[in-house]
Amino acid sequence: MPTPSAVITLCTSRTLGLVVTTYGEEFRKAGDVLRDAGLRRLPNGAFVAPLADTQTARATASALVHHAHEHGVTLATSSRPYLGDIGTEIAARLPGTWSAELQIYSHPEWQQDLWTGLWSAGEIHQALEDHLIPFASVLTSDAGTELLLVERPGHHNGYLIGALADDTDHTQHAHDDPTRPRSIVLPDDPALAAQAVVRTFLPAVQRALHNRNLETVLAALTRIRREHQALQDIKGSGPAHGSGSRLIEGMERDFADHAWLSFRHVLEYAPPLLARCRPSATSWPEDSAALTRLRDALTTSQDAWTKWNDLRDELQSIAQTLPAHEWSRVRTELGIAVLPAMQTWLTDTQPFERQARAAEPGNPGTPSGPSPRRLSPRPAPSAPHQGPATHH
Template identity: 65%
Template sequence: MHHAHEHGATITPSSRPYLGDIGTEIAARLPGAWSAQLEIYSHPLWQEDLSPALWEAGDLYRALVDHRVPFASVLKYDTGTELLLIERPGHRSGYLLGALTEHEKEDPHDDPSTPPSIVLPADPQLAAHAVSHTFLPAYRHAVHNRDLNTVLRSLERIREEHQTLQAIKDSGRCSDGVPLGDSRLIAGMERDFADHAWLSFVHVLDHATLLLTRCRPAASAWREDAAALTRLREALASSQDAWKEWNDTRRELYSIPRTLPAHEWSQARGQLGLAVLPAIETWLADSEAFERQARAAVPGGPASLPAPSPRLLTTRPTPPPSPRAAAAHR
């Protein structure tokens, strides 16, 4: 204030609490182990780099697109959930809060599970209540639906290829009409299917276990689904050795300075796909029961906040002190 007066500058203090303080105060009042970190975006490109990480297509998204946002507070849950808190542009009070994600995603405007941002008051107690009772329940539902949709899309891709393969085997002809006179052709097609099926089934292995824990067939209108859910759990359990082998293989290969040739990757995936083929077929057969039970499931409680999935191919760098690198949330 003294230097401003010396240079003839006028400073108008804001009635809005400092973002670094309000973020810390809100985090301290949320259920569970939350923390807050102030981030400074000295260059507009750093602000723009938030867009790929923002899981939101409403007020917070438009604020980042249409306004200069020089700093933000990131609220972090101890399992990896991150929320972005900024001052509400164009208003003398209030804040905007939305979700960040490390998951690859398409345009958030096309994602039906996107959790909407929320306007928070300047009072940290009221703000924390709004986050814990309004935003986080919506966020948990959004994560649940996102993971469910990921599993269902993966199963649909497998189903399409499985039906194509079965139609070729039943007809005795390739898709171009050429007769299958050599059994090696069929074996090759089955290996190709197993390769592609594994790439999709890994998403089932990654997300379905947690989704199944939320299913309560006895409390639903489809109690008879209990047997199908038991079969699905057993199928996942029988695939754990292949899942572990896949993760161990990727971790080992990416820790050494060489690249595995594409055909060797395909061979490795094909072998794993053939190993879990009975589990894949079980999931294809009982996918309808899984979907209706998972749609009816209600995730709840702080414990259901998601832990980040293992990222074996890329690792998120540790954020440096502010000002930070532009790709912090990539």
């Protein structure tokens, strides 16, 4: 059965009264109907009308029916309460500071943006693929965690909650992420729903974030290691004087450029992982020295990391960008500055990985044997040669 081009859906709210949302390719026509009927538009795109006065409510309902028929707009009613209220009530019961915002996807194509930003797997992923989701509540914590709450399609009650990707890098690969948390079904009652989020979903999200950040750091180090080894192989295969020397210097600058693009992920995602590590509580207390070296390496890289972020923020604030060759120069300069820190991280990758895996949130105890995933031996590479810094 084809979807009507313009739909008006009515539900009720304890605080707002009648709440109406629009949907369809001609949703603006539905909005005209609501304005003609005297409803007030909220900033989020929903329309409201009070229900406290019976006579006024009847007049509003009559006007809605009349104008909808006149404009060829379909009227639908929902037995569910206003999702904006449900999201707010759940958010108020979560630990820390949370807010809830109802987002309306009036045009069918707008839902694609929602699906693209979804991190969670499971039923909510399938729901966004197979069903029309005209609105959702986004719950946001003061720490930046974002959860997506939707009515469970194909059911008369219940909700689905999932996690949204928290930055552009991860949004681009969210659906391929093996660490992503699975959505869960929530009951109608906001108190019970919040309880399920606290006891089941948030711990799963924390574990997933930990593992995703760890895999991001390890993947970055693997790329740096591979590129560094390729550079070392080339340096060892030919003379390092004359034109050969200039070629090597150019390749070292290229390595610094590319290595910075990977090492920035270490600078961003490794600190919270290190903060969770407790070597003395594991079977490898001797890793404490390695973790200290890794923390010190991050500290010495802080100036480069700050410079990178300040430059990006400055360019974003003036809606400009640098030419490609200028970006390359900046990355090369920063990459050369953090080469010693990269060396430390390449050398101590193995103790970092096993300690970070042991520190996974919800880990029932200290591992007494090998880490959960077998660690392949990683020989410490020779120190990257610090080539000449590039000039402005």
